[in-house]
Amino acid sequence: MQVNENNEFRPKIVAFCCNWCSYAGADLAGNNRLAYPADIKIIRVPCSCRVNPMFILRAFQRGADGVILCGCHPGDCHYTSGNYYTRRRMAMLFSMLNYLGIEKERTRVEWVSAAEGAKFAATMQDFAEKVKALGPNKRLEDLRCKQ
């Protein structure tokens, strides 16, 4: 969470992007001068299935207000089937977080291909707005990590 000079809440959002599709999609969005919120911090991963559930919880612990995971569309994984596993894992993990009372809008999985720069920008815009509306993440943060 960060607050700017107008005392307006700016969410901190971590986006895990797969190297082959979504990261290239973000690149395309940049090349096309498509704006998306600066609140999104991209972390590049070799494949969406590289993302361990611990990464997501750690991001929340260290102050993220929302976490989005982007990968290739199902069927287009560079490693054939990585994103199919991701889909099951993240469905289970996010469902569990919601079960513990974490707002489900704070977590999302989105498939963005390398050709979808516009979708990347629109998705991030939408996600950032949703998270901003929810306010700061108080339920999964760790006060030790506060500055």
Next chain:
Amino acid sequence: MQTITRDILLEKAASLLASGTVNRVLGWKKGEFIYDVTPAVFTNAEDMYRHFTFDCFCGANFSKYLIKETQKEGKVLVFLKPCDSYSFNQLLTEHRFDREKVYAVGIPCDGMMDASTVKALAPEGLTGAERNGDALILHTLYDGDVTVSYADHLPDRCKHCKSKKVVAYDEMLGENGEVTDAGRFDEVAALEAMTEDERFAFWQNELSRCIRCNACRDVCPACTCEKCVFDNPGSGVENKAISDRFEEKLFHVIRAFHVAGRCTDCGECSRVCPQNIPLHLLNRKFIYDIDRNYGDYMAGAEEGSRAPLVNYQIADPEAGEVVSGAGGDKV
């Protein structure tokens, strides 16, 4: 149904030891108090006659012990209750022990009593407890005998028993039961029906009691990694003193996630928890989600089945659909 008694098990163990089929027996040993029954390895019949016990407190799941036991010489005899036999199959599926080195005797079970329940029923001067049909008789120093209904005071895992069928054995003592699955997910569904705030308050209340003793991890027959992520001192997750509300959630979510799809729902985590946290509700949530979204699956029901989280279908629902469909549609 033939009732399995200590004598029947003793006789079976003694004859198998005498014939040389096995050279060790994995059984239950009396503890300091009536409810402190602990697993033990016996190497001769004499020891067994002295220390072996079998009553309504023998809830411990033996399957995990087989990993270490089968690394030794000779065969080991193990008594498997229905729950244990599911874990037994699951461990075999994961190639965690050598089936050739185990002689498994299946025993029926209709629920094992929980130490904390009994302690709560007779808080002072409990000297003994015994089961007589559907009655549980507690002997106390000050109040004489207290008789309560056995079935009504079973722990949650046994009240909503998944199965009374022993699915893996070399020999079955008594009659095998059936798969029951009696309202196993009722409590999970009730939690899902709450709002996010209520659920958060519920889990905050439960999980904040956690003292990070790791008993749930140590006892879990699905947690069999030789190196555990939580043993890494650099991970910072073993710290309790200066932690905040996040800490327990991280531990419990990851613990449950690591066994998702492999959990046989034996409920050992809740049984051993010194703080009485209903940890099985986390595991059952994963089982419930898996059943609803990827088809019914019971880990350990058959050996060699592929766990749902190391498998996929092209037509699987998206993560967003799963989360929205799981009830609690608030915010």
